[in-house]
Amino acid sequence: MLFSILLLMGICLVPAHSKPAGEYLGSPFLRHSFEEAKKIVDDAYLYSRRESLRRVRREVVSPHDALRLLKQPRGDTRSAVRSADYMAQTLRLLHDRVHRVHKRSLNATDLLSKEDLQRLSQITGCEARVHLPSCASTPNLNRYRTATSVCNNLKNPRLGASNTPFARWLPAEYDDCISQPKGWNNRTINAFLLPLVRQVSNNILSTTDMGVVDDRQFTHMVTLFGQWNDHDVTFTPFSPSIRSFSNGVNCDESCERTEPCIPIPIPPGDPRLPSRPDSCIPAFRSAPACGTGYSAYNFGGVPNKREQINSLTAFLDLGQVYGSEEKLALSLRDLTNDGGLMRVNARFRDNGRELLPFSTQEVNMCATRRRVTNDANATEVPCFVAGDVRVDENVALTTIHTLFVREHNRLARALRRLNPQWDGETLYQEARKIMGAYTQVIVFRDYLPHIVGDVAMRRQLGRYPGYNPNVDPSIANVFATAAYRFAHLAIQPVLSRLNADYREHAQFRSVPLFKAFFTPWRIIFEGGIEPLLRGLIARPAKLNTQDHMMVDALRERLFQFVQHLALDLGSLNMVRGRDHGLPGYNAWRKFCGLSQPRNEAELGRCLNNTSLARRLLQLYGTPSNIDVWMGGVAEPFVRGGRVGPLFACLIANQFKKVRQGDRLWYEKPGVFTVRQRNALSKISLSKILCDNTGIQTIPSNVFLIPSRRNAFVRCRDVRGLDLSAWRDRSCSENSGPGDSCNEVDETEDASQPDPLDSQSLQDNEVQ
Secondary structure (H helix, E strand, O other), X not given: OHHHHHHHOXXXXXXOOOOOOOHHHOHHHHHHHHHHHHHHHHHHHHXXXXXXXXXXXXXXXXXXXHHHHHXXXXXXXXXXXXXXXXXXXXXXXXXXHHHHHHOOOOOHHHHOOHHHHHHHHHHHOOHHHHOOOOOOOOOOOOOOOOOOOOOOOOOOOOOOOOOEEXXXXXXXXXXXXOOOOOXXXXXXXXOEOOOOHHHHHHHHHOXXXXXXXXXXXXXXXXXXXXHHXXXXXXXXXXXXXXXXXXXXXXXXXXXXXXXXXXXXXOOOOOOOXXXXXXXEEOOEOEOEXXXXXXXXXXXXXXXXXXXXXXXXXXXXXXXXXXXXXXXHHHHOEOOOOOOOOEOOOOOOOEOOEOOOOEOOOOOOOOOOHHXXXXXXXXXXXXXXXXXXXXXXXXXXXXXXXXXXXXXXXXXXXXXXXXOOXXXXXXXXXXXXXXXXXXXXXXXXXXXXXXXXXXXXXXXXXXXXXXXXXXXXXXXXXXXXXXXXXXXXXXXXXXXXXXXXXXXXXXXXXXXXXXXXXXXXXXXXXXXXXHHHXXXXXXXXXXXXXXXXXXXXXHHOOEOOOOOOOOEOHHHXXXXXXXXXXXXXXXXXXXXXXXXXXXXXXXXXXXXXXXXXXXXXXXXXXXXXXXOHHHHHHHOOXXXXXXXXXXXXXXXXXXXHXXXXXXXXXXXXXXXXXXXXXXXXXXXXXXXXXXHXXXXXXXXXXXXXXXXXXXXXXXXXXXXXXXXXXXXXXXXXXXXOOOOOOOOOXXXXXXXXXXXXXXXXXXXXXXX
């Protein structure tokens, strides 16, 4: 009773563990509950898979089907999620039975002995998720990254590794203080009810594609590169089940809130969507990390708080190219020869150049060509496959994936010519290592300054401070779920396709964004990747303005292949923040040392927009309740950036941790030689495009709008990577690049330019 009263008052208490209450919770009882839970979970997974296959074969994939399939856990992530579901459902059954015995509410974990909890962790598979591996037997540990980034940190081998929980910079705020999403029980927060996320989207985010304002400084490549970079470091899987574990409700067919269903209610009178009573957009909760939520067996964080899983490594290592699990990484390689190459498409080429391989997944969520083109004889192709499952989300993203796979293979072939004695494993790892450095250089030197602005770059990022094993590089929940989703408001409603003269392509016209979701066939049959790349580097990004926020293609027509109820990306972002228990806008402003507005006048000054502040408070009641994503994207830009002060702080803080907590960061002495680092500081995204396409002319800086200062230059005049620094002068043909007999220059030269200082930024522009 006391706990219930405190909960209603908004006060959360973490119950202390007591001794076992009786023999009924002994090992046989525990084992029986586990076996029943296992059957419930396995049956729900099987049912969901059969439903997915049935819909795909009938070609009735709905928008929420596409999103759910896109966010499905695979490989080791699926094992981790399954273990978490086994644990959660076992404890649910135990709780129900304890409640029946005692006739009052008790937490089952309070009544389990330490031995019972240990046994439960073993039989569910959760123990394997927290067991610290030994790094002693890992080969080439100081030379190359593992696919999972396990053992990047030698003191804590799982820090920053794939399939570990997101970090929490502020404690989670759940409705029941443990697991239920904010607003789940319609209880007041700071004396106000949270508004429906779809209502917020309608009132604040709504815009028409005709009202799009073009960015006068940055190209659409900035937006898509940001998405590409996000897919290197964050992926939050859903539960594989579309059916409630507790009552069997199908999340696709009901608006009932029951795990893992988290439906998005449609407010009465919604202008675009059905407004019948109790209508909703189906959505699914993010999968919990093993042993969190209602379980007492956790990862050492705040007891009994639900945490979500990051399937990817936290490091800038191009996991979206290579995969973040060993089995996936191996499957993406071309093992038919000893060239160290990535596997490519065996059926199709792009003007003689490589394309991504096809997926062999039985469930194909990609839109069929014949349905979109109304051509009954159209040749169908499956989805592409890459290191990240979202490769097919839109064709512009697919082009960047294709570009970097080609660059890996170009590097591997060049390294083989340079060092014919190297075997395929060495060629693969050296090319992968160079590619990882590429993304670190480009993100910090060329991309982040355009996003977080001058002040955050100087105060939070600045020069490389060196490796610190005590820094946790893990991706923060607020970064993945809110801050790094800012670019959803910088996406144009059309993906431009341009010819060699950078004019509208006569044969393959620009494609509306809502017709570019999951359409890999457009790459194969509609001109390849070059027209799309030209569109990205020569056309502007959308400018996020406070009166024109999110385009119709994302807010009303997300993943709308046919006339199904489409998804709303703005609503999804906000409901995901509530699902993850993210604190509100003011809590994060305080975290960043910013002011915390208390009323309309103060919020109006914060946003430099009194009208927007009034509309937000009409919905939320108080600035403290504003969803952090909504508050963040509503702020005016910082100087030189494309986010407000809150997101500038959170994004810069995350990348600061990622860089400083990475033992294999490219600037760390010993990772590359001084000559190699100097060569890497001169690479550019422009050159990567030139080397891997038939594009002949290109803007000097592909992130900036072409202009007199950022003129088009011939590709042959663009400076490239000097690979001579990788020539292996080994004393034996059998020696590898890290052997002691190699010519290694590790003399630190203070005259070498810092790739982040202003002079180097000028030097690194294409000459």
